[in-house]
Amino acid sequence: MTSIMLETLLITPLALAYEYYLSLHGTSAYQTAETSTLIMLACAGVVTATPLLFFTAGAKLLPLKIIGFLQYIAPTISLLIGVFMYGEKFTSVHMVAFGWIWFGLFLFTIAQIKRR
Structure with a gap:
């Protein structure tokens, strides 16, 4: 849990800066994508983090x-x-x-x- 939180804290400023850059140029997915794509983007973090959390929980037992x-x-x-x-x-x-x-x-x- 700690490693995922630290990774998120380190990457978030870079991702936000890049997203701001894209929005200035009108190429941000949030400006151009369909609603279904935006929902999938919002869920991508959960889909990525869930197996990592399960692996961590399982790894503690081995x-x-x-x-x-x-x-x-x-x-x-x-x-x-x-x-x-x-x-x-x-x-x-x-x-x-x-x-x-x-x-x-x-x-x-x-x-x-x-x-x-």
Whole structure:
């Protein structure tokens, strides 16, 4: 909660200044957009903050090593989507790097299992 509040306090002045600049030039979304778009813009903050708050609540219940491991899942999914859905190049160099990262995670997991 604190990190989201601090982030908001730091970014809000910049966002307001940019919005003021856009309004002076007549290109602000608040001046040109439809009502449905404005409602979606107003709800975007809640939609963005809610998963972060849930993640924070869940992360408090897990050991830090598990959270660190889980942080590799989202980039891996993004990589797979990029390669298989969007046809991004995946060279042998990428494969070696990707393989070493997951090999390291595999060794870490085995060590944790043996430790228990």
